[in-house]
Amino acid sequence: MDFVTQHPVLVVSLIKIAIALFVVMTALAYLTWFERKVVARIQSRWGPYWVGPHGLLQPLADGIKFLFKEDVIPPAADKVTYLLAPFLALALALTTLALIPIGPATISILGQPTQLVISHSPVGLILLFAISSIGVYGVALAGWSSNSKYPLLGGLRSSAQMISYEVSLTLSVVGVLLIAGSLDFYNIVGGQSGHWWHFLPKWHVFPQFLGFICYLTAAIAETNRVPFDLPEAETELVAGFHTEYSSFKFAMFFMAEYGNMITVSCLATLLFLGGWLSPFPETGAWRWQLYLPAAGLIIGGIALIIGGLRSVQWNAKAVFPVLGIICIGVGYLCTWQSVMPVIQGPFWFIAKVFFLLFFYVWARGTLPRFRYDQLMAFGWKFLLPLALINLVGTSLVEVLRLPR
Amino acid sequence: MSVAMLVFFACGVMAVLGAIGLILAREPVHSALSLVLVMVALAVLYLLLGAAFIAAIQILVYAGAVMVLFIFVIMLLNAGVEVRTNLSRLARWVGIPLAIVFLVEMAYAMSREYGARTAMAAGGAAAGPVPASTQALSMKLFTEFVLPFELTSILILIAILGALVLAKKEA
Numbered sequence: 183m184d185f186v187t188q189h190p191v192l193v194v195s196l197i198k199i200a201i202a203l204f205v206v207m208t209a210l211a212y213l214t215w216f217e218r219k220v221v222a223r224i225q226s227r228w229g230p231y232w233v234g235p236h237g238l239l240q241p242l243a244d245g246i247k248f249l250f251k252e253d254v255i256p257p258a259a260d261k262v263t264y265l266l267a268p269f270l271a272l273a274l275a276l277t278t279l280a281l282i283p284i285g286p287a288t289i290s291i292l293g294q295p296t297q298l299v300i301s302h303s304p305v306g307l308i309l310l311f312a313i314s315s316i317g318v319y320g321v322a323l324a325g326w327s328s329n330s331k332y333p334l335l336g337g338l339r340s341s342a343q344m345i346s347y348e349v350s351l352t353l354s355v356v357g358v359l360l361i362a363g364s365l366d367f368y369n370i371v372g373g374q375s376g377h378w379w380h381f382l383p384k385w386h387v388f389p390q391f392l393g394f395i396c397y398l399t400a401a402i403a404e405t406n407r408v409p410f411d412l413p414e415a416e417t418e419l420v421a422g423f424h425t426e427y428s429s430f431k432f433a434m435f436f437m438a439e440y441g442n443m444i445t446v447s448c449l450a451t452l453l454f455l456g457g458w459l460s461p462f463p464e465t466g467a468w469r470w471q472l473y474l475p476a477a478g479l480i481i482g483g484i485a486l487i488i489g490g491l492r493s494v495q496w497n498a499k500a501v502f503p504v505l506g507i508i509c510i511g512v513g514y515l516c517t518w519q520s521v522m523p524v525i526q527g528p529f530w531f532i533a534k535v536f537f538l539l540f541f542y543v544w545a546r547g548t549l550p551r552f553r554y555d556q557l558m559a560f561g562w563k564f565l566l567p568l569a570l571i572n573l574v575g576t577s578l579v580e581v582l583r584l585p586r
Numbered sequence: 587m588s589v590a591m592l593v594f595f596a597c598g599v600m601a602v603l604g605a606i607g608l609i610l611a612r613e614p615v616h617s618a619l620s621l622v623l624v625m626v627a628l629a630v631l632y633l634l635l636g637a638a639f640i641a642a643i644q645i646l647v648y649a650g651a652v653m654v655l656f657i658f659v660i661m662l663l664n665a666g667v668e669v670r671t672n673l674s675r676l677a678r679w680v681g682i683p684l685a686i687v688f689l690v691e692m693a694y695a696m697s698r699e700y701g702a703r704t705a706m707a708a709g710g711a712a713a714g715p716v717p718a719s720t721q722a723l724s725m726k727l728f729t730e731f732v733l734p735f736e737l738t739s740i741l742i743l744i745a746i747l748g749a750l751v752l753a754k755k756e757a
Contacts, residue, residue, distance in 0.1 A: 263616070304720070305720060309638065312642040312645035313645070315646055316626075342658065345655070348650075
């Protein structure tokens with residue numbers, strides 16, 4: 183215990199990192215399941231169904247499969263760089279999450295008061311952009327080091343795409359910074375509290391709608407997702423930059439992609455959608471909103487029990503009611519006076535991030551892929567001017583609003 | 587030894603190793619990656635000094651933009667492995683003496699600074715690192731140093747125009 187008392191901040195940070203890593207890894211795994219289910223629903227299919235009830239164990243099965251596949255390293259590959267690339271991609275994708283706060287509450291771990299964020303920095307936003315900007319190395323190096331045609335072309339494409347869209351992504355956020363006047367996530371979200379005309383929340387998405395659209399588009403391109411997934415266009419490039427990767431190294435690229443999706447969704451939530459703030463006013467008449475997390479969990483639990491009992495799959499009959507009872511139990515826990523205020527922030531934050539992730543999947547199920555020249559023209563000739571117009575307009579309004 | 591000290595030495599060693607690797611690597615991509623390592627290690631050192639903004643900008647601009655373009659160009663041109671030559675005459679007669687002079691100069695400056703610090707610490711006025719806030723930095727940049735700032739932007743504009751003119755000739 184000596185070490186704990188001597189370095190309380192370090193130990194608490196390590197505990198928080200362990201919890202966050204566990205939660206994020208599980209979320210990553212089930213995001214793939216969620217995506218396959220939603221895309222299947224859009225295309226009138228069932229999606230994963232047979233591994234576990236409703237395919238719920240599919241991510242686990244995929245993980246085991248990746249672990250036991252043969253790990254092929256091409257003989258012509260540049261060994262060190264080839265091995266470095268997937269680690270770089272995944273590590274950077276997960277590191278960015280350390281800067282994202284999920285709630286305003288202060289909790290106590292080992293008697294040490296601490297915030298709901300791993301690393302609170304006064305320049306959090308720029309640090310986050312800095313870390314995610316070196317994420318492109320994973321993709322570029324994977325393409326180069328494989329020493330093969332398709333990965334090289336895929337790596338080149340994706341580097342060019344990520345460099346191009348990073349400009350629009352960063353510029354679209356500057357408008358929010360001008361209004362918030364801070365690079366600290368806590369200040370940025372704090373500035374979005376309150377309501378216009380008593381009903382419209384003061385989220386930045388309303389005055390910065392143009393910026394929000396720019397951000398969302400650039401973010402989809404930045405994470406190499408449909409309709410901007412040119413780096414891995416199957417019909418042209420086999421699988422793009424990760425063609426030569428197999429086994430768990432391929433899985434690491436896969437996880438990095440989903441990790442980046444979560445990061446940009448969290449960032450959009452913090453910057454534009456009011457972060458952990460509830461959309462309802464905080465006045466006395468709206469006190470019932472404090473029970474929303476508990477109500478959601480309990481209703482979800484009841485639905486799970488009923489759905490499980492009516493299912494034709496025998497394992498769903500066994501597993502879903504148990505999950506439902508756990509849900510109801512956690513929901514009851516959320517009504518405790520000590521837990522309720524802490525749970526509000528994370529509840530709204532996760533709900534908004536979830537909505538954005540659904541939007542991502544929805545876009546993938548709906549939109550066709552761009553052609554490469556269309557992609558470049560769209561980024562430089564449409565998105566960048568739009569972001570610039572938004573920036574100039576916002577600065578003008580902010581200058582006019584300054585007290586003289 | 588404190589945790590900050592450990593991080594400092596780890597990053598210092600990383601920066602030096604990266605700089606050596608940059609010169610010794612024969613594959614251009616490896617050289618570029620070593621330079622990225624130097625940039626990142628420097629950024630962590632800035633963080634230790636309490637200059638979070640500078641650290642973030644260091645990574646964002648150098649590691650995230652400049653070096654990515656370097657690697658992109660190396661990949662695009664498919665630059666081959668460098669050919670090793672013996673030391674050129676210029677390197678032997680000018681380079682090595684210059685390197686020695688530079689090393690001695692740096693060692694002298696550092697020892698003098700160290701002496702001044704210890705004297706100051708003995709005198710009671712310990713010079714701790716001043717946390718550089720973003721606000722203070724931008725205040726300085728846009729009032730006192732606004733002329734160099736604007737001149738730099740004109741320089742970059744000229745560079746962009748030059749690149750455009752060169753690209754036009756090709757087409």
